[in-house]
């Protein structure tokens with residue numbers, strides 16, 4: 001059974017204490033965005049919130065590259081969050097390619113094999129897509145226009161041959177959720193997006 005939002009908040013607070021950083025505030029923004037969109041789309045807001053809150057929990061282990069996705073996946077399985085553990089793997093890989101993740105693919109060979117097996121054997125569900133989208137909307141300061149966040153991440157990590165397909169996939173996912181809510185996802189957040197996007 002899915003653990004509660006209190007359990008998820010406690011685990012994030014623990015992770016933040018291990019490795020303080022902007023990633024925890026980013027995670028809280030992603031959780032809030034995911035819950036709001038899920039409720040508007042007829043999905044389970046609680047599940048969306050918990051998935052958003054813990055998608056980057058692997059960052060507890062400190063400065064790593066893409067390894068945090070695997071670290072989060074195994075931590076969540078150890079801590080009883082089995083239902084959503086795979087969100088840690090899927091959130092960075094919208095095109096299901098392990099090499100598209102931002103940062104170095106610093107997996108052990110066994111971890112890499114587990115990630116590749118997961119990508120081969122799993123179809124993404126609406127929650128995977130939702131967290132991919134919200135990861136591209138949420139900063140530590142709030143919810144922004146997706147273009148802003150994508151450029152920001154690319155300035156930090158650089159371009160690769162995966163960058164453009166990843167951007168295109170994320171725009172496609174946004175359109176998918178626009179369709180589910182019969183409107184524009186941005187409209188769910190009042191003036192926040194305009195405000196935070198132009199803040200810095």
Ligand SMILES: [Fe+2]
Pocket residue numbers: 026030055056135
């Ligand atoms: Fe994230």
